[in-house]
Amino acid sequence: MGKLLEVTDLKVDFATAKGTLRAVDGVSFSLDKGESLGLVGESGCGKSTTAYALMRLLSDNGRVSGGKVEVDGKDLVAASDVELRKSRWQDIAIVFQNAMTALNPVMKIGDQLADALVLHQQVPRSQAMARAAEIFEKVGLAPSRLMHYPHEFSGGMKQRAVMALALICSPKVLLADEPTTALDVVAQRQVLELLVALKKDFGLSLILISHDISAVAETCERVAVMYAGQIVEEGPTRRTLLGARHPYTRGLVASMPSLHADIDTLESIEGGPPDLTHPPAACRFAPRCPYAQPICTAEAPPMVEVDAERRSRCHFALDLDQLKPRERSANVAS
Numbered sequence: 001m002g003k004l005l006e007v008t009d010l011k012v013d014f015a016t017a018k019g020t021l022r023a024v025d026g027v028s029f030s031l032d033k034g035e036s037l038g039l040v041g042e043s044g045c046g047k048s049t050t051a052y053a054l055m056r057l058l059s060d061n062g063r064v065s066g067g068k069v070e071v072d073g074k075d076l077v078a079a080s081d082v083e084l085r086k087s088r089w090q091d092i093a094i095v096f097q098n099a100m101t102a103l104n105p106v107m108k109i110g111d112q113l114a115d116a117l118v119l120h121q122q123v124p125r126s127q128a129m130a131r132a133a134e135i136f137e138k139v140g141l142a143p144s145r146l147m148h149y150p151h152e153f154s155g156g157m158k159q160r161a162v163m164a165l166a167l168i169c170s171p172k173v174l175l176a177d178e179p180t181t182a183l184d185v186v187a188q189r190q191v192l193e194l195l196v197a198l199k200k201d202f203g204l205s206l207i208l209i210s211h212d213i214s215a216v217a218e219t220c221e222r223v224a225v226m227y228a229g230q231i232v233e234e235g236p237t238r239r240t241l242l243g244a245r246h247p248y249t250r251g252l253v254a255s256m257p258s259l260h261a262d263i264d265t266l267e268s269i270e271g272g273p274p275d276l277t278h279p280p281a282a283c284r285f286a287p288r289c290p291y292a293q294p295i296c297t298a299e300a301p302p303m304v305e306v307d308a309e310r311r312s313r314c315h316f317a318l319d320l321d322q323l324k325p326r327e328r329s330a331n332v333a334s
Helices: 047-054 081-087 109-121 125-138 155-167 185-202 213-219 237-242 247-254
Strands: 003-016 019-032 036-040 062-071 092-095 173-177 205-210 222-227 230-236 265-267 330-332
Touching (some): 003 047, 003 205, 019 047, 019 062, 047 205, 109 155, 155 173, 205 213, 222 247, 230 237, 237 247, 247 265
Parallel strands (some): 036 222
Antiparallel strands (some): 003 062, 265 330
8 A cells, every 4th residue: 555645734825805815724634545535624615725736726826835745756746847747637637526617618528538648648549539438438428429519418427527537547646526516416426436436446546525524424434624724633534523523523514414313403503714814823713613712712723643543633632522512503404
């Protein structure tokens, strides 16, 4: 096995009218060969920005301002444009959130797949098209549809085509950025099951980015919970979600409806995320935290080792159960 992806103290800044916004602040994690990691958190927490930073696909006003991203020993942050082009698609690839905008609407999908393979592996066009047909079959699409345009595909089919595009060069690491967005529940289930199958068939290391904890729980071996640009909790998925040692993780889990429990009320996380142009100097979750103590607004919490496999960015990670939460409001389920 061994570490295939190592992200160390990653920082991403955006220039805005209000000043510099640090969307990702000191994120560190690793990924073993063949392992799957889920990045979860509410919208705006930095999940997708982290993924784009790994491949250096940030918008013009964004930049990686610090840290390392090493894939199989290659530092993509320090890589030249030529070196980066060699790594994209072959070392690391991404399934974008919006399948329609990820595909060129005026090119046949087969040509888009073949172009990527010809560009990155310099194979003959006929060989590239044969490979595209193989990948189409792997993702559950008929090779006869290769010469169709994106608008001729349904939403679920477009998502499968985007997955085929990401896999065409057999990458080592696959990033899936909210791959079930805008799909109905049946198509969502199919896409998640396909990701699991492709991970096994291709020997992929997978990072699934989602705000849907249930999707990550079914798909990933490990989970990293993000809040306000930082990882606040990380560990094996089941143990981390069922035995959360950070109040934010507990809030996310409590806000999910259950098929097996009373759903007369759903817990909510009060308030909203901080302004990352001027983030709190201490704990970023403290203003919303039902367990907050004076130290939480005075000192930034360290990342605490809960055990050999879990860590939490909370002053009270080891004795959270001993604190009494303050009264919280609840949203009544309709």
